[in-house]
Amino acid sequence: MKDVNILSIETSCDETSIAIVKNGTEVVALTILTQMDTHANFGGVVPEIASRMHTENITMVLEETLNKAKMKVSDVDAIAVTYTPGLLGSLLVGVEFAKVLSYVYDKPLIKVNHLIGHIYANKIGDNLKFPCLALIISGGHTELVKMTGDYEFEMLGETQDDAIGEAFDKVARVIGLPYPGGPNIEKLARDGEDTYKLPHAVNDDSYNFSYSGLKSSVINLVNNEKQRGNEINKANLACSFQTTAVEELTRKLELALKKTDIKNVIIAGGVSANKYLRGKIKEVCDKYEANLTLPEFIYCTDNAAMIGAAAYPLYLKGEFADLDLNAESTSRIC
């Protein structure tokens, strides 16, 4: 069969990224321009500034990607773009850009869900095996999904309130860590011990998650100690929080492994870059003799290669979008 090269575009948050992916599994070229340093000045992503920077940089990111691949846009077979979920203004820049390329070069346009992209990050190197349990953990999502084949999803459980990444970021802010909060909690937790008693979410038989209770208890603890004039051991608090937050995930994953007898597990989303979390999930998988697949580190955070990987099954099915494609800030996988 002829090789299929997809030019893919990702601008859902604060990374302008373009890739060329061959047959959904091989990255020919990838460029990721992160705006993290700019947003760090404001203590978090400023949506309007993120959109502005996408417009400023996107044609240069394309040029660099084409140069790396030694290809022209006319050489690829399709244009893929993240259209949901994410910051609306940021998504719109990528979607408009993709539509222009699709029009000028007369290539089919493929719309890709960012979260499905995170799952298909595991397809790079061809490691996605079905059936599998997919744990999607990011700043906006905490979901446990069962996959029986390409684009065949069944939602087992999801967060009832905050996403795990959101809880990491808010706790980081409360204990005075700079943006990005999640990685800084992980770093600080390495120097700490699990000494603070934090509440676990209700231990029920569902696959649902909850993080707002844990987040609030950390905020209350910090405020109470401040009022009493007590110093907080930040490293210990970061460690206790991270331990409890990850236990919530492993408990539900263990339940699913026990009940479904599925032997493949993948983790996807920005929080999957957390090494402590990876270790704990590996322990659970080993216990049930399940095969754990992790995306390569570079494909954990937002990148266009995963969008190209997720677009490939849609290309084979001929599921193409029209030039009136719009961006959507929120969406579900299933």
Added chain:
Amino acid sequence: MTLFIDTHLNDVVIILYKDGEVVKERVIEDVKETSNIVMPTIKKVLNKSIPDSIVVVNGPGSFTGVRLGVTTAKTLAFSWQKEIRTITSLECMALSTDKTNKIVAFSDKNGYYIGIFTNDYKLVGNYEYLSNSEFEEYSKKYPVITEVELDYKKIIEFALTKETLNPHEVNPLYVKKIAVEK
């Protein structure tokens, strides 16, 4: 042949200009979702032809609207390797009035973008964004033009006298400050 793109407020304006004349004009008023409309409208207007140059209104105006127009225009110019030029929304207004006092302004509901031009359409000072009350005070003192019928032929003619830009460097002009800049 020149493709003109203006999406700086609620209307989407796509024009084809050739040999000193507007040969095709599509104005879609009060668009709610600009993103749906821009590319399909351009496709219809071009009808498979490829222009020699592109002119885009790069603001000020609705942030998202301006960004869509500019992203579209710079990507078209980059892909086709065609000339690209920008013109501002307030230049368009100044070019469309015969009055000698060319103080032009338009509202985005929360306030007014304003620009002062010489009779040969050079900007005096900088563009400003005034709150509704500041604008009310200002317009008591000076004659401000807020309503003009845009003369696209004249606007495109004028834009074509400007220098061409590198598509990478074509960017929106926002003027109005956002919360974190204040």
